[in-house]
Amino acid sequence: MSAAVNAEPLQDRAESLSRRFAEVYGQEPDGVWRAPGRVNLIGEHTDYNNGFVLPFAIDRSALVAVRLRRPDQDPEDEADVVRLASTYGQKGRGLSHARFRTGGLVPGAAEGWGGYPAGVVYALQQRAGVSVPGFDLLLDSTVPVGAGLSSSHAVEVAVIVALNDLLGLGLDRAGMARLTQYAENEFVGAPTGIMDQSASLMGQDGGALFLDCRSLDAENVPLPLADHGLEVLVMDTRVAHSHADGGYSARRSACERGAAALGADSLRDVPADADLSGLDAEVQRRVRHVLGENQRVLAVVEELRRGNVDGIGELLVASHASLRDDFEVSCPELDLAVDAALAAGALGARMTGGGFGGSAIALIRAETENEVRAAVLAAFEDKGWKEPALFTVLPAAGAGRL
Ligand code: GLA
Numbered sequence: 040m041s042a043a044v045n046a047e048p049l050q051d052r053a054e055s056l057s058r059r060f061a062e063v064y065g066q067e068p069d070g071v072w073r074a075p076g077r078v079n080l081i082g083e084h085t086d087y088n089n090g091f092v093l094p095f096a097i098d099r100s101a102l103v104a105v106r107l108r109r110p111d112q113d114p115e116d117e118a119d120v121v122r123l124a125s126t127y128g129q130k131g132r133g134l135s136h137a138r139f140r141t142g143g144l145v146p147g148a149a150e151g152w153g154g155y156p157a158g159v160v161y162a163l164q165q166r167a168g169v170s171v172p173g174f175d176l177l178l179d180s181t182v183p184v185g186a187g188l189s190s191s192h193a194v195e196v197a198v199i200v201a202l203n204d205l206l207g208l209g210l211d212r213a214g215m216a217r218l219t220q221y222a223e224n225e226f227v228g229a230p231t232g233i234m235d236q237s238a239s240l241m242g243q244d245g246g247a248l249f250l251d252c253r254s255l256d257a258e259n260v261p262l263p264l265a266d267h268g269l270e271v272l273v274m275d276t277r278v279a280h281s282h283a284d285g286g287y288s289a290r291r292s293a294c295e296r297g298a299a300a301l302g303a304d305s306l307r308d309v310p311a312d313a314d315l316s317g318l319d320a321e322v323q324r325r326v327r328h329v330l331g332e333n334q335r336v337l338a339v340v341e342e343l344r345r346g347n348v349d350g351i352g353e354l355l356v357a358s359h360a361s362l363r364d365d366f367e368v369s370c371p372e373l374d375l376a377v378d379a380a381l382a383a384g385a386l387g388a389r390m391t392g393g394g395f396g397g398s399a400i401a402l403i404r405a406e407t408e409n410e411v412r413a414a415v416l417a418a419f420e421d422k423g424w425k426e427p428a429l430f431t432v433l434p435a436a437g438a439g440r441l
Contacts, residue, residue, distance in 0.1 A: 047098050049073060052179065053441040060104040060177045063124050063134065068104035068177070069205055074196035074438035075100040076182035076189045077238035078273060078400050079391045080247050080262070081351075081358050082336040084366055086232030088294050088329050089253040089307035091336040094234055095262060095434040096242025101127075101180035101193035102441070105201045108173040118173055121160070123153050125178040141171045146226045152178075155194040158222030159202065166221055169208060176201075183428065186275040187397020189235040191227070195219040196239040200438045212240045212437070213255040230288045231393070242437035249340050253307055260343045262434050267348045270405050274380065274415055275428040276372035278396030286395050290325060290368065297326035306330065328366040332358060352387030352402055359389035359399075368394030375418050376401075376427060383407065383414035 053071040060068045075096040082092030108118055119142040124134045137153030141160050149157035156176060163169040176198070182190040199219055203210045210218070219236040223229050233252055241248050246259040264270060294306055300318055303309045306329045313330070315323045335354045342350045359377050363369040369390050377388040380401035388401035403411050412429050419427055 047100065047181065047435075049100075049102075049441055052102055053104075056102050056104045056177060056179050059126070060106070060175075063177060064106065064122070064175045066106055066175075068106045068175075070201070071102055071104045071441045072197050072201040072204070072438065073100045073102050073441050074193045074200060074239045075242060075435050076193050077235055077242065078188060078271065078398070078432060079234065079238075080271075080400075081332070081339050081355060081389070082234070083332060083358060083362055083389075083391070083394070084290060084294075084368065085329055085332050085336065086234040086252040087230075087291055088298070089305040090329065090333045092234045092237075092250050092252060093247050093260070093336050093339055094238035094242075094250075095247040096238050096437050097182075097188065097432040098435040099181045099183075099188070099432065100435070101178060101182060101190070101197045103194075103197040103201055104177045105198075105205065106175045107205050108175075113173070120173040121156065122173075122175045123156060123178070124176070125152060127152070127178055127180045128184055141173060146228070152191075152194065154227050155191050155222070156198045158226030159195050159198045159219060161226045162218040162222040163199075163202065163208075165225075166218055167208070167210070167214075169206065171202065171206070174202075174205075183275060185279050185397070186273075186277075186428070187280055187392035187394075188273070188275075189239065189392070192219065192223070192235040193239055195222055196236055196438045200240075200440070204440055212237075216240050216255065230291055238437075240437050242435060244436040245434050247343070247434060249336075253305075258340075260340055261346075262343060263346075263348065264433065265405075268405050269348055269386070270403050270408060270431045271433075272380070272385075272401045272403050272408065272411060272429060272431050273391075273398050274376040274401065275398045275430075276370075276376060276396060277425050277427060278370060278372045280393060280396035286368065287393055290366065293322050293325040294329060297322045301326070307333070324365040324367070328361045331361055331365075349386060352385070355387030355389045355400075355402060356381065362390055362394060366394075370394070370396055372396070372419075372424060372427070373399050375422065375424075376415055379415045379418035380411050383411045385411055
């Protein structure tokens with residue numbers, strides 16, 4: 040199982056990133072840090088309701104090579120300049136560049152993907168009182184963009200672990216999760232919860248992260264897929280999604296309205312069997328999803344603690360149905376991927392992440408992988424839809440220095 044992280048040739052990637060850094064910036068980096076993407080096994084749209092989630096960090100990650108500016112070596116007027124370059128999504132040896140200054144940083148001051156590192160700097164300044172010097176950074180990532188696997192959170196987490204080490208900040212994992220959430224909410228402008236950063240920061244090789252999103256108490260629950268002859272297949276529909284769009288925040292505010300109408304601070308404080316009949320129909324559906332989903336997370340955790348990995352499939356299917364029918368964040372492509380995988384023998388399948396596109400996951404027996412892949416591809420081809428990207432993932436360790 041420790042093949043999980045090692046399935047990625049991390050040392051090779053780190054060395055080639057360091058070499059490239061020296062070419063681009065003319066100096067060696069101070070180090071290379073890695074932060075993984077995630078899939079969520081179950082517990083969707085529960086994080087911002089102070090509920091439970093069960094994601095795992097995956098063996099696809101963002102790497103950043105970073106060098107802090109030195110007052111004695113860098114021109115004085117560049118002391119607070121951050122230069123960013125990325126190989127991500129570029130053809131051949133192309134790079135995408137961005138730049139900002141850490142001094143006087145305000146939301147909107149960095150364009151495009153530069154907003155993620157800038158958001159982290161902003162969070163450190165605003166919430167942790169850290170004075171962040173300028174730095175040079177080169178990014179490379181194997182987390183597909185827009186697939187709902189937290190590619191942007193992986194960038195934020197890689198930056199915060201790098202700055203935490205280089206500046207000797209002594210932040211713990213929960214603290215870094217809260218800071219990157221602040222970056223995402225206040226700087227990037229996406230009203231997301233705390234699951235994705237936490238998975239990237241606290242993931243454990245071979246396990247899923249059972250996280251209480253209120254306290255950030257975390258437990259590593261073993262997910263020995265290979266021992267059970269199982270795999271998790273990601274089905275990226277390649278339908279773009281964005282949590283800065285209205286659908287996500289509309290769901291979030293419906294949940295808040297529901298909690299208020301039920302006299303609770305958050306849906307976490309509403310009992311699973313509460314009487315919802317007084318709520319308007321839409322809010323009732325949203326609340327029903329969240330209450331049921333928290334229970335399903337607890338049930339999956341129980342099964343996994345008992346070593347019954349094969350037994351979680353039905354709970355995954357129930358989660359998908361609830362997200363599709365009650366929370367209404369699925370889409371035809373996600374539904375088709377789930378249905379096709381189940382029809383081809385998957386033990387369970389569901390959309391993963393915020394929805395409105397992105398990826399679904401299927402829990403499959405390893406020997407059926409080719410059959411499931413073929414069935415999903417055929418179903419999309421029949422509809423004349425864009426071919427989904429299919430790949431398996433393993434639970435990997437959380438972020439750190441390489
Ligand atoms: C996105 C957000 C998370 C979480 C999920 C839904 O991935 O970033 O905080 O709310 O959607 O579970």
